[in-house]
Amino acid sequence: MRVSSRYLWLAIAVLAIGVLYWNGSARHGSDRTTQASGPAAEADLPRGERDTRPPRANPAHSYPEFLPSQAHEVLRRIAAGGPFDHRQDGSVFQNRENRLPRQPRGYYHEYTVETPGSDDRGARRIVTGGDPPREFYYSDDHYRSFRRFDVASGGAAR
16 A cells, blocks of 8 residues: 555644644643633733633732732632642642741642743742641742742632
8 A cells, every 4th residue: 555645744744733732732731711811811822812701809919919920820729629730739748948837747738830931840839838728838949938928718728
């Protein structure tokens, strides 16, 4: 059986498009409804698409100024119990360097705060303490330092 070169190139092109689509879905999450809303999120949408979802509760002004906008969505997801973009999100944070107050194992949990332009998880994290979370810490340098902050109670759940 001889395959024409035209069909071979077509098959290669289809395969390449599939790989690119799969890679983009795996890196950024395949469900666009779980991503942030607002001007920053709309910049990530394909040209001509607009985010038509209603604004989310918990406006940005209720968070400390030092938190990047990507952290706001992570906090909303923590409060909702997920979904999260990374398999490590919600996992136990060990606090091996003892930079946070000592607590029993399992007290702290970590969540990724996306870094625009980064090909991996980046260095930014939110660490929560308690179940449901009652302590919140932000690190922008992969756990070398933390800033504690408060979140208005809204029934945050892990």
